[in-house]
Amino acid sequence: MNTLLELKSIDKRFGGLHVTRGVSFALNAGDRLALIGPNGAGKTTLVNQISGVLSSDSGEIWLRGENVTQLSQARRVRAGLARTFQITTLAPHFAVQRQIELALFEREGMTGRLWRSIDAYPALQAEAQAILTRFGLRAHAAAATQDLAYGEQRLIEMALALALRPKVVLLDEPMAGVPKGDGERLLAALASLPSELAVLIIEHDMDLVFRFANRIVVLADGAVLADGSPDDIRRDPRVRAAYLGN
Numbered sequence: 001m002n003t004l005l006e007l008k009s010i011d012k013r014f015g016g017l018h019v020t021r022g023v024s025f026a027l028n029a030g031d032r033l034a035l036i037g038p039n040g041a042g043k044t045t046l047v048n049q050i051s052g053v054l055s056s057d058s059g060e061i062w063l064r065g066e067n068v069t070q071l072s073q074a075r076r077v078r079a080g081l082a083r084t085f086q087i088t089t090l091a092p093h094f095a096v097q098r099q100i101e102l103a104l105f106e107r108e109g110m111t112g113r114l115w116r117s118i119d120a121y122p123a124l125q126a127e128a129q130a131i132l133t134r135f136g137l138r139a140h141a142a143a144a145t146q147d148l149a150y151g152e153q154r155l156i157e158m159a160l161a162l163a164l165r166p167k168v169v170l171l172d173e174p175m176a177g178v179p180k181g182d183g184e185r186l187l188a189a190l191a192s193l194p195s196e197l198a199v200l201i202i203e204h205d206m207d208l209v210f211r212f213a214n215r216i217v218v219l220a221d222g223a224v225l226a227d228g229s230p231d232d233i234r235r236d237p238r239v240r241a242a243y244l245g246n
């Protein structure tokens with residue numbers, strides 16, 4: 001099995017509040033793992049620890065065989081980890097295509113040349129076009145990001161994360177605030193992610209979780225309550241009691 005991400009008993013405390021507790025699990029190539037749990041269970045904190053937004057108080061995080069526990073966010077991105085945030089973090093005035101181009105420049109370590117047009121780099125230009133097409137954003141290429149529907153902005157975020165060519169991608173509530181109609185486009189984009197990618201998704205919508213995930217980790221009070229296939233999780237009496245109801 002090709003393990004891409006491994007959490008080894010990681011913890012996070014905010015003052016007296018012990019928010020993640022000895023969390024361990026591994027993510028393999030091709031996994032579609034949904035991280036679920038009640039509000040306040042520690043899901044976002046855990047994703048912040050994985051991506052390096054937050055340091056961990058103890059335990060280790062391994063990415064593709066490298067101990068990244070002490071590494072910055074940027075170093076983790078370079079090691080193959082990308083993420084989206086629960087709240088959209090796009091530059092509102094930028095054209096959609098330009099956002100994608102900037103992500104590509106950044107990936108290539110060309111941030112000193114951001115002022116240049118992408119025309120000088122045909123391979124990157126073609127890649128930007130391909131990304132726009134894949135996410136159904138071509139018609140909006142020249143539009144300012146802020147003028148797009150919220151669901152489309154979430155698509156751009158996913159596109160930006162993918163532009164980094166990650167091996168592991170963390171999606172924090174990609175459907176949050178997206179109207180039902182636009183949800184299907186997001187789902188289609190999720191379904192079309194490269195199969196060898198390892199995906200960890202935080203999501204409250206259980207329909208989506210059970211449609212998308214091939215593995216589910218349930219977090220309760222900061223600790224892993226259950227880790228298994230969607231069928232295992234659906235049948236697990238502890239999960240039903242703690243989270244799913246009945």
Ligand SMILES: Nc1ncnc2c1ncn2[C@@H]1O[C@H](COP(=O)(O)OP(=O)(O)OP(=O)(O)O)[C@@H](O)[C@H]1O
Nearest residue numbers: 014015017019037038039040041042043044045046
């Ligand atoms: N920076 C912080 N400082 C102090 N407490 C925090 C901080 N971030 C999160 N918490 C607390 O940690 C706990 C877990 O929060 P977290 O956002 O990780 O949960 P969650 O499972 O993602 O919740 P939700 O499903 O509502 O997004 C909560 O009690 C929250 O108030």
